[in-house]
Amino acid sequence: MNASNLQKKLSFRDRVIAKVQIFNGKHKKLSFLGFTYAVCAITLYNFMFYFYRNTKRYTALACILLFFAASSSFSYPAMAPAISFESDTSDPERKAPEVTLISDEEVAQSDAELIESVDIDEEVMAEADEIVNPDAAEIDGYASADEILEDDTAMNENSSYETDKAAEGFSSDDWNLILVNKQHPIPDDYEFSLGTISGSMKCDERVVAPLKDMVRAAHKDGVNLIICSPYRDINRQTMLFNNKVNRYMDGGMSYMDAYNLASQAVTVPGSSEHQIGLAVDIVTNGYSTLDEGFGDTAAGKWLYENSARYGFILRYPKGKEHITSIEYEPWHFRYVGVEAATLITDEGICLEEFWNRYVD
């Protein structure tokens, strides 16, 4: 602090005190007000003076804070555009998509992309419109009923999966009840053994028998079920997801826009039931696209009515999109066991609701 500053400060204080003394002399009853004014004025002056002397220091501090705020991933939810399939965005059960499994590198990339304005070309938008489900982009191949039931002559009609435990209720420890979605990613330590459905088609080995039984039963009823994309490992899921994000970004989208859109077109890695081998996508002769129309085919109807008998549920039903955050998928079936599947189907609820009501 140099001499002239000191002089200024002293004279300001003197002026305030002098003013207050005159005021107090005139209005003895209001002397408290004068005293308060003096304290406030001098304190504020000193405070401002302190900042004035340290301008550079505080400017630097403000810049650093601003930098952290701008580069932090916590600021994304506020910036993310509201891309959604749901019409009712005011629903309290609706949750913002959680950003999981993004590497630091991707976050840094997204920072750079966020700055650029969104200029989506028509091709990308056309594609965005046509995608209505997480499975469509992920078909690996197909296994027809004949292939599945080949060399499968001695299947046990009274398979053990039919005799799930009965009255003791549903436990969150039941392997077949595991809830997997964006809010509940697959646990890091989740383990299971793969069994073969047909050729390279695999799923959790405990699901192979009920799945084959279901395909066989449909076959008997004259309905041909074709399994596609059962088990999918995390690497493939990550690759599919990143490819999708990159394609959108190539089209001019920011990383966050691309991520949001991709998370509806391809399941976010770590949140797909296909990764734990408990889900299968099913199509039929003459209808091999994964879209809503499958629900109107003979196979779609047969599955809707009979899948629970084999322990499978239609995982993403119509009307529950606001809970599952996934579009109606009449082709995606998830194994939960006969007892849970029957209850879920009878009550017309989705797996999330089942967990809320019945799982301890």
Ligand SMILES: [Zn+2]
């Ligand atoms: Zn699926």
